[in-house]
Amino acid sequence: MLKYTPPLDDIRFNLEVFGYPALIAALPKLADFDLDTAMALLGEYSNYCANVLYPLNQKADQQGLHFDGATGAVTTPDGFKEAYKGWVDAGFGGLAHSAEHGGGGAPFTLAVLGSEILIACNKSFSMCPGLTTGLIDALEAHGTDEQKHRFLGKLITGEWSGTMCLTEPQCGTDLGLLTTRAEPRGDGSYTLRGTKIWITFGEHDLTENIVHLVLARLPDAPPGIKGISAFLVPKLLDDGSFNHISCGGLEHKMGIHASPTCVINIDGAQGWMLGEAHKGMRSMFVMMNAARLNVGIEGVALAEAAYQAALTFAKDRRQSRSLNPARQEAGQAADNILVHPDVRRMLLNIKATNEALRGLVAMIALAYDTMLHHPDAAERAAAEDRVALMTPIIKSFGSERGFLNVSEAMQVMGGAGFTTDWPVEQHLRDVRIAMIYEGTNHIQALDLVGRKLPLGGGRLLQQFAAEVTATIEQASAVPSLAAYAQALGKEAGRLTNTTMELMGKAMADAEEVGAAASNYLNQVAINTLGYVWLKQLLYLEGQPDSAQKRGKHQTARWFFEGVLPEAALYAKRVSVGKAPLMDADVDLL
């Protein structure tokens, strides 16, 4: 069977590049997690993923889930229960949660970078702890002491799992339309009624209880998004009795076949309000950044797994002779396909974008820890800005490029990649949903352009641009990096112009934001990946020659020559504006 090698070396490299050791030294709360300790933890974690979860991945996809219409029970594929128990026993679920309630207290950064490996090994499985993490974050931020005491311990160990019950048939993107009702019972709790759809791990057999976070309206709720409250609704009440929240069916999907996507019927369930009345969206926002970072990482994870498969295939495959007689291997009827420029082009396309995305995720994960734990308020505020700016980019560009990268890996493999003899066809099916859920990619783009850019008069992007400029200057002074610095400088200038032009148009007409946002996000993303490459290469300037250093240089070269030119196309598309879209008569579509 194909082996997946967790990219621990590259993770360590990025932790060094983006200043993990210095950050840990500055954060007393995380003092126990120096770099060696962190990598040892990730090593253990990734061993479990690669040895236990990865071998289940394809079998689980093919077996799928079983839904019992009579009881509403959902049975996960063979091996999931045992693998989940092992996961809980090892304490991986609670790795980065607060020690106070039984968590490991590790940096958020380790949880996020570890999740790449978990997802690469078994994306369907990863969604159960992923959703639970979201609920834990919401509880830690908004729960009462009593609620924390009641729920947090078992959620952190993973003995219980959590869900997010947001979507209803008439509302996905637009939660303001939701209609689930919550009536006060007079004892401080509420009775909930409604139907939720697309609830990930809304029902399953991995844990003894499931705690649903349900968005609903109180009887006196104002309409729209400002009338939504959040409720904790356990599947089983404390006495073990059934709480009238149950699975009404499963969606049948292109991918993530082993992750139950449930219709959840709420028929008079008892719930407890989390946070304040009508302010349920606040509880959502707490976990949104972390959840969106995680979705971006899904693209990185599956592109890495697909890349490894394609490279393994390519190294073993002989087909056609090299176009260069000097490369033709004597005594062979065909050469290894890695002699063909186009095979290298495809592999380098994946590597050049995916390794930079991993770096970007590491950088933002560290900013997240800074935001949570830094003793200096200004540092926390700056880090919060950075997280706010980059989260939609990581979610959208990470998932979109992840999909394209997995497809490119399949192309390297030809027909083999399309068959279930290799895992890539599953990766392609599994990764596609990442562009859709947790806010579609266009919602990310609107968040970037409509909310993040205007904040503080453009402060978020200006601060980042200043850092990019400083990095370009630094790289310009290094002979081997000067050409890259110049190329990125040119793109950065173009981005400034695009931004000014777009903001000007947007002030006059909000529809201009909608027309331009998706391409603008991609333009910023390509610029950002160029910045990440410069940071990585600058770090390596201080290091002796090594295979890693040479590998990074050749991959970065492809990025700056083959990938960076995309930014100009996105800029050009931003400049088109809304007219050809909004002048169109939809009846003629």
Place this chain on the structure above:
Amino acid sequence: MLKYTPPLDDIRFNLEVFGYPALIAALPKLADFDLDTAMALLGEYSNYCANVLYPLNQKADQQGLHFDGATGAVTTPDGFKEAYKGWVDAGFGGLAHSAEHGGGGAPFTLAVLGSEILIACNKSFSMCPGLTTGLIDALEAHGTDEQKHRFLGKLITGEWSGTMCLTEPQCGTDLGLLTTRAEPRGDGSYTLRGTKIWITFGEHDLTENIVHLVLARLPDAPPGIKGISAFLVPKLLDDGSFNHISCGGLEHKMGIHASPTCVINIDGAQGWMLGEAHKGMRSMFVMMNAARLNVGIEGVALAEAAYQAALTFAKDRRQSRSLNPARQEAGQAADNILVHPDVRRMLLNIKATNEALRGLVAMIALAYDTMLHHPDAAERAAAEDRVALMTPIIKSFGSERGFLNVSEAMQVMGGAGFTTDWPVEQHLRDVRIAMIYEGTNHIQALDLVGRKLPLGGGRLLQQFAAEVTATIEQASAVPSLAAYAQALGKEAGRLTNTTMELMGKAMADAEEVGAAASNYLNQVAINTLGYVWLKQLLYLEGQPDSAQKRGKHQTARWFFEGVLPEAALYAKRVSVGKAPLMDADVDLL
């Protein structure tokens, strides 16, 4: 259930734009098929596809195929046998094959444009008649009278089906590596032994017999591609006895679940040579252009089907308010999603590329009929050049853009598109293979740059470029088209430069071709689609105002503003050259 509407209006439009009536008037052999007759035939054909084959499509995907390991029998999904019988009874299989052997004698153009509808309705099913057509073409071109008499009649009616047995485990792209052997039996026939893989409809229960076209080596064959001969190997001999060619198993694949992809074991089967010894590749080349055009059309077909689904979904879906207060519908909590610029952007992206691709296919299909049937040798030769130039572009760009377009249609639909409640997830899985089979897309690009461009000192592209220039001049004189003409003129100039630069580099170093070919093909493709749009709009200048005319204008506007700028990116990537790829150390990948 969702309805698929065969795009007959757009097909008729393109037949008019690209001169079907004049061509038919010039080709005595096709005189029976004037435009109205042609459209009536396509109407009947498409009714069968939409009413019988489309309703089977998703069920067949979900049920899949059954392989009986004991007997080697393959059972197709429920309904396929009856649908295939109806297909044969209606004479659709033989529509465009020679009347001499019982075919309908219709223009190739009708078969090709009809195949868009067949594929959109049921891609798996379409592959059985598709492969049979390839065998018929090879037999008509290279068969002896006796072979034609023996096989053609039943293949043309569809009572028998055909296959192409090319690929072996060690050779996909590189057929020179094949090892299947053919020994003369002394009676003019041969005994074949070997194993073939990825044989589409290599075994099934739709027909009473299957005729395999098997590539193999004679005992005295020179090595490589010049030692390959082609053999006709029926599954059942004339006396009904089994001919030792059987299915050893089925591939399990991401898509086309109802199209059997077989391992074919040839254990002493009797075969008859088609064409000359060691010249089997000639028989392949006969059918290659037609087969590759058909694969390009798979992209058009499934993008059209996915577009229709996405538009149906969008028209019915309300979510969020318009960013423009003037568009907000009173009394509604949310607006129809077609008010959002990004939804329009995605739909127009699909429409602007797919409608131009359909036009390009019509143009080249007509050239194909010209090549086959025109009384004037110079016309035939010019048409052959055009088919040779455009076939790799249609195959590669059509399949690649088809995949991206289906994915974009899914994005319009959000989570719904990822579920089996809609057909788009199947279309995405089914369309992906088109980038791989019938020569991977990079093989098409090498064909374009390495074979087609150098022919006759660059004659093929020069002649086409002259036509593009003339069309640009014509459009420049029309006020409503002048801006588009100017934009395309600029791209055409860039393409000339790119071509000169690439040909110069290629003469010195063939690896430069490999490094640039895929991006170069896309650059030519985008230019060509721009040319198709100008042809369509120029035709409409002579027509009165209509919904069709307005629709084409708004779609073309998006093409020229939003899509055409891609060409500059491809040009930029071509100019990168081989160095960053071929300087790379593959051990560092």
